[in-house]
Amino acid sequence: MPSLITETPQEGFALAITLSQKGVAKTQPDAEVRKDLRPDYARDPDSLIHVSQVIAVHFQTVAAANNYWRD
Amino acid sequence: MPSLITETPQEGFALAITLSQKGVAKTQPDAEVRKDLRPDYARDPDSLIHVSQVIAVHFQTVAAANNYWRD
Amino acid sequence: MPSLITETPQEGFALAITLSQKGVAKTQPDAEVRKDLRPDYARDPDSLIHVSQVIAVHFQTVAAANNYWRD
Amino acid sequence: MPSLITETPQEGFALAITLSQKGVAKTQPDAEVRKDLRPDYARDPDSLIHVSQVIAVHFQTVAAANNYWRD
Amino acid sequence: MPSLITETPQEGFALAITLSQKGVAKTQPDAEVRKDLRPDYARDPDSLIHVSQVIAVHFQTVAAANNYWRD
Amino acid sequence: MPSLITETPQEGFALAITLSQKGVAKTQPDAEVRKDLRPDYARDPDSLIHVSQVIAVHFQTVAAANNYWRD
Numbered sequence: 001m002p003s004l005i006t007e008t009p010q011e012g013f014a015l016a017i018t019l020s021q022k023g024v025a026k027t028q029p030d031a032e033v034r035k036d037l038r039p040d041y042a043r044d045p046d047s048l049i050h051v052s053q054v055i056a057v058h059f060q061t062v063a064a065a066n067n068y069w070r071d
Numbered sequence: 072m073p074s075l076i077t078e079t080p081q082e083g084f085a086l087a088i089t090l091s092q093k094g095v096a097k098t099q100p101d102a103e104v105r106k107d108l109r110p111d112y113a114r115d116p117d118s119l120i121h122v123s124q125v126i127a128v129h130f131q132t133v134a135a136a137n138n139y140w141r142d
Numbered sequence: 143m144p145s146l147i148t149e150t151p152q153e154g155f156a157l158a159i160t161l162s163q164k165g166v167a168k169t170q171p172d173a174e175v176r177k178d179l180r181p182d183y184a185r186d187p188d189s190l191i192h193v194s195q196v197i198a199v200h201f202q203t204v205a206a207a208n209n210y211w212r213d
Numbered sequence: 214m215p216s217l218i219t220e221t222p223q224e225g226f227a228l229a230i231t232l233s234q235k236g237v238a239k240t241q242p243d244a245e246v247r248k249d250l251r252p253d254y255a256r257d258p259d260s261l262i263h264v265s266q267v268i269a270v271h272f273q274t275v276a277a278a279n280n281y282w283r284d
Numbered sequence: 285m286p287s288l289i290t291e292t293p294q295e296g297f298a299l300a301i302t303l304s305q306k307g308v309a310k311t312q313p314d315a316e317v318r319k320d321l322r323p324d325y326a327r328d329p330d331s332l333i334h335v336s337q338v339i340a341v342h343f344q345t346v347a348a349a350n351n352y353w354r355d
Numbered sequence: 356m357p358s359l360i361t362e363t364p365q366e367g368f369a370l371a372i373t374l375s376q377k378g379v380a381k382t383q384p385d386a387e388v389r390k391d392l393r394p395d396y397a398r399d400p401d402s403l404i405h406v407s408q409v410i411a412v413h414f415q416t417v418a419a420a421n422n423y424w425r426d
Contacts, residue, residue, distance in 0.1 A: 023407030045112035052094030065423035068136035116183035123165030139207035194236030210278035258325035265307030281349035336378030352420035
């Protein structure tokens with residue numbers, strides 16, 4: 001995460017996903033454990049919707065940082 | 072998602088829905104699995120309300136990007 | 143939803159409710175199913191609080207769009 | 214709700230509470246049912262925290278409307 | 285809550301905590317009941333995380349009110 | 356927390372994590388209890404996603420405070 005500035009909304013969305021994963025990884029630093037949990041939440045609609053919500057909050061930040069790629 | 076700019080609030084809302092689905096699809100990339108989960112959450116009021124919340128967050132971003140379609 | 147601009151905060155709140163319902167309706171387009179689910183969540187405090195939260199997020203957007211009806 | 218403008222932060226907080234209750238009342242218009250549900254959620258910590266969150270979102274809106282009562 | 289303006293971020297965070305507690309207290313005004321519920325949620329990770337979220341929303345408001353203590 | 360201003364987005368993200376933990380610590384001040392709860396939520400996907408959400412809200416605040424590290 002060298003910068004919040006991205007070329008396109010698409011890249012900004014990718015950054016938002018990275019940030020949401022980073023929030024999880026900082027709380028559970030063991031990559032092996034995170035991998036074990038994956039099948040669980042990747043098939044649980046409520047978990048998926050919740051992940052989508054975290055991405056939405058980060059995308060709001062990234063979009064504002066980029067002045068909504070208006071220019 | 073070439074741009075966050077839309078002609079109307081209606082199109083902005085449609086974009087917010089797309090963004091919320093994209094957040095799910097990036098976490099569960101298997102379209103078949105997502106399809107299997109659909110009957111589940113589409114009949115669960117709490118899931119539906121949660122989806123509506125994610126859309127609301129994205130709509131906030133899209134609306135700000137479009138200066139609330141004031142002009 | 144022709145516009146986010148409303149005459150009064152009261153109308154803005156009504157629009158926020160409409161937007162939160164629209165988020166649900168786009169995910170579960172079958173009006174019959176939505177009607178069946180209603181008795182469920184309309185008597186579940188947690189569901190009601192969650193609906194109220196989605197309305198709050200949309201009201202934030204609508205209020206900003208209207209410059210908080212300051213003028 | 215004639216206006217989002219209040220004299221003090223204290224009154225602004227009271228308005229945020231009113232708005233959060235209004236979000237519930239619009240979804241469950243039957244005051245009798247709402248009264249029946251009250252003992253339930255008023256003793257459930259998670260419900261109380263969730264209500265507090267909805268108030269927080271509305272307070273954010275009201276505080277912005279009042280330019281944070283800076284003047 | 286005479287004002288949202290605080291000297292430091294530290295005091296602003298303390299105010300955010302006060303606001304989150306106030307949101308609960310207004311919904312469950314009986315201090316005795318709130319005290320009884322405390323052991324419950326103070327040992328439930330999910331409740332603690334949720335409280336932390338409400339504080340985060342209020343801190344966002346307080347930080348904006350103070351222009352992020354930039355000066 | 357002497358200041359919300361950080362040199363880089365990376366440091367800003369670290370501050371957001373600190374703030375989310377501080378929100379928990381203020382509600383459950385007993386470090387021993389918090390340590391006991393850790394194995395629980397650090398292996399619960401939904402808890403991890405929720406923590407990530409709280410971080411996202413704080414990161415939004417910190418990023419705005421730093422003018423998104425644009426300069």
